[in-house]
Amino acid sequence: MTPVYRGYDQEGLDAQYERLVAPDSYAIFDRWRARSDASAAKRPCIVDIAYGPSEMEKLDVFPSADPDGPILIYIHGGYWIWKDKVDFRFVAEGVVDAGVNLVVINYALTPHVTMDEIIRQVRAAVAFTWKNAGGVIPGNRNRIFLAGHSAGGHLTAIAASTHWQSFDAALPPEIVAGGLAVSGLYDLEPIRLSYLNETVGLDEPMAWRGSPICQTKMEMPPLTLVCGGGESDEFKRQQRDYAATLERGGAIVPTLEIGDLHHFAVIETIAEPGSELNAALLKRMAV
Numbered sequence: 001m002t003p004v005y006r007g008y009d010q011e012g013l014d015a016q017y018e019r020l021v022a023p024d025s026y027a028i029f030d031r032w033r034a035r036s037d038a039s040a041a042k043r044p045c046i047v048d049i050a051y052g053p054s055e056m057e058k059l060d061v062f063p064s065a066d067p068d069g070p071i072l073i074y075i076h077g078g079y080w081i082w083k084d085k086v087d088f089r090f091v092a093e094g095v096v097d098a099g100v101n102l103v104v105i106n107y108a109l110t111p112h113v114t115m116d117e118i119i120r121q122v123r124a125a126v127a128f129t130w131k132n133a134g135g136v137i138p139g140n141r142n143r144i145f146l147a148g149h150s151a152g153g154h155l156t157a158i159a160a161s162t163h164w165q166s167f168d169a170a171l172p173p174e175i176v177a178g179g180l181a182v183s184g185l186y187d188l189e190p191i192r193l194s195y196l197n198e199t200v201g202l203d204e205p206m207a208w209r210g211s212p213i214c215q216t217k218m219e220m221p222p223l224t225l226v227c228g229g230g231e232s233d234e235f236k237r238q239q240r241d242y243a244a245t246l247e248r249g250g251a252i253v254p255t256l257e258i259g260d261l262h263h264f265a266v267i268e269t270i271a272e273p274g275s276e277l278n279a280a281l282l283k284r285m286a287v
């Protein structure tokens with residue numbers, strides 16, 4: 001065998017970042033969509049607000065009963081290739097009744113755009129939310145939190161490391177109060193070396209620029225990291241290594257590996273009041 005990354009050969013590395021981790025993956029995706037449709041049908045929802053000029057730069061807002069409550073920006077996963085905000089409206093079930101104003105964002109996908117462009121779009125969504133909080137987006141702009149799963153966990157962490165005044169001189173130094181990343185990718189180098197890169201299209205400098213583990217900043221907003229105990233060794237390794245890197249910088253990083261849940265099971269529990277993941281999220285937002 002020819003080692004490609006950390007002792008894994010190509011097949012071994014690809015297996016660590018497998019597409020469909022559960023035998024019933026497609027049934028799970030159908031259930032997410034059905035729960036999302038039901039969730040949108042039963043509560044107020046403002047859909048497809050443009051946060052930028054391109055087709056995919058749109059977000060949906062689920063207002064809570066507290067227009068001065070926190071704002072949670074949810075960033076969906078799908079290895080930067082698949083999925084859409086409409087698949088993750090079910091997240092509202094876990095947060096809106098607790099007084100959190102939920103924003104679920106879309107972003108363009110690879111190979112149509114580069115990772116650099118996806119990161120720019122997510123940053124633009126966060127900046128738009130800060131500028132419009134208390135206006136078109138209900139909620140308190142001093143309490144903007146980020147959460148995301150998988151590729152969305154990656155985008156949560158990289159957005160948390162943004163130098164906002166370099167991104168947009170009109171912004172203050174910090175506009176994010178904290179974040180929670182579920183099953184995130186914090187190191188893109190193994191992604192660049194895997195089968196995923198045929199579509200994701202990273203080169204070495206872009207993988208480095210886009211890796212949260214390489215891009216921590218001073219005074220990061222506090223992050224909580226969560227994954228399932230049943231995820232692949234690489235997902236668990238990514239979480240451990242990123243937490244250790246942030247902790248070397250002086251941060252306190254609550255870290256959870258939940259039960260034996262797999263990659264798709266863990267995110268579903270975000271919508272269950274009282275679950276470990278839901279409790280960790282509400283705690284991060286102090287609600």
Ligand SMILES: N[C@@H](CC(=O)c1ccccc1NC=O)C(=O)O
Pocket residue numbers: 018019020076077078079080082083149150151152
């Ligand atoms: N591979 C799956 C999607 C996928 O990987 C995924 C879907 C939803 C949430 C997270 C995912 N994985 C990482 O971002 C598919 O083929 O649709």
